């Protein structure tokens with residue numbers, strides 16, 4: 001499979017990754033042959049690129065760290081938890097606990113995890129993927145920090161619902177393009193306090209869970225909100241969510257800006273270490289994020305162009321690349337794989353949007 005721009009998609013290409021709608025239902029399933037109608041529908045949904053099956057890249061599908069069933073269960077739970085009618089009930093609380101414990105068990109089963117951020121996300125399903133992805137990221141950091149089960153559970157539940165306070169903020173302010181007015185920004189900041197109140201008073205979570213919503217926008221140097229707390233005043237769980245929240249937001253398309261490529265988002269986190277983010281947490285986080293996802297077209301320092309076919313958990317920036325074009329731009333008549341972890345004079349200089357095969 002490989003990633004292509006949707007505008008280059010053609011009829012009869014086979015989709016290699018499910019695409020989900022705004023409410024978490026499968027819109028087009030992997031394995032389906034594309035029709036012109038489908039391509040048009042995906043365009044209307046704001047899909048920008050897709051994964052297709054390609055015989056040149058013999059990877060059928062990238063394995064997710066959690067099963068499809070759990071992913072869909074998570075979407076259902078998040079949809080319910082974030083819907084305003086549910087805020088006054090505690091019915092959802094046990095479901096959230098069960099869901100997060102299932103995610104924890106699946107993550108603990110895996111030895112070396114490297115996350116391929118290959119979900120096709122749209123602006124519309126941002127909250128679903130953001131809640132689930134940040135939860136997986138946080139839990140993996142928690143596991144690296146040797147958290148015990150109860151601590152992982154609180155971290156996971158708090159991460160899943162860290163932005164729950166946004167249900168009380170008007171949508172037009174949340175998704176506003178262009179600069180916010182002072183008053184609007186003040187309102188957005190309130191989602192931390194509102195989130196804490198919802199988790200604490202309505203959903204009856206304990207302090208360890210609720211404080212994640214309260215403090216996830218605090219920054220080490222005191223420049224965050226709502227209180228401007230610094231270093232040791234911020235719970236470690238909230239410091240973890242600060243990192244994963246910003247990373248996932250940066251790699252997602254939003255109403256107001258295009259996404260960053262993962263290696264640039266990591267660069268941003270590394271540059272903001274010690275002022276905004278805890279560098280120990282960032283150092284744990286970067287070990288399981290693949291900088292260049294499988295199926296992504298890239299260009300090497302030698303000007304050779306190819307597609308990432310395998311990620312090495314020990315060297316996230318040095319995957320195996322299958323080369324299709326030599327440094328002169330000529331198509332190779334034979335198969336050539338370069339393992340960047342073994343050949344240090346090669347490195348990826350940029351991610352390409354698409355290459356013609």
Ligand SMILES: [Fe+2]
Nearest residue numbers: 162163216217
């Ligand atoms: Fe937030």
